[in-house]
Amino acid sequence: GQNIDQPTEMTATEGAIVQINCTYQTSGFNGLFWYQQHAGEAPTFLSYNVLDGLEEKGRFSSFLSRSKGYSYLLLKELQMKDSASYLCAVRDGANNLFFGTGTRLTVIP
Amino acid sequence: EPEVTQTPSHQVTQMGQEVILRCVPISNHLYFYWYRQILGQKVEFLVSFYNNEISEKSEIFDDQFSVERPDGSNFTLKIRSTKLEDSAMYFCASSLPRGRYEQYFGPGTRLTVT
Secondary structure: OEEEEOOOEEEEEOOOOEEEEEEEEEOOOOOEEEEEEOOOOOOEEEEEEOOOEEEEEOOEEEEEEOOOOEEEEEEOOOOHHHOEEEEEEEEOOOOOEEEOOOEEEEEEO | OOOOEEEOOEEEEOOOOOEEEEEEOOOOOOEEEEEEEOOOOOEEEEEEEEOOEEEEEOOOOOOOEEEEOOOOOOEEEEEOOOOHHHOEEEEEEEEOOOOOOOOEEOOOEEEEEO
């Protein structure tokens, strides 16, 4: 089975840094993805990790520790438009994605 | 930039009716997926499709559901006899088959069963 946990909600201030954590227990692991989803819209790809370590992509970074079943998404220099849900998803050996419940991030002025 | 498209954007149907949701994946992609998201809940995997057959399916994807790739471009999800609990947003996604290739999601079809 797949069990993916992330906080339900977070609030952060414009210009600040926020870290969204994700822990997972899955049968089969073939990479971890972070997606952004604005209300009523489709998920859009943010980042991918398959090896341990940090992947940086502009204002967004993602970290993975496979031995700990742990990942985080780091958002720097927060902007109001970053208010969205952030979905942690694990890909199994068959290339299928299993999503966490998502973390709703609210950026305040 | 290539994108996944879905039609219709919103479908309202009566309980017991059949619905077909349509998707056009990105043209050079080989894997196709359907997901659903009940309002306020997580995105749930339904089925994956590769080489003209189902690769994997979840417990949700029971005998009421079927998928088809009727031609070289469309990918459809059929629900034979809709139930109230089928009301959800249905997302189609596609990907290349290997490596880090992320799944690209379509804009979704909101299905409302009354």
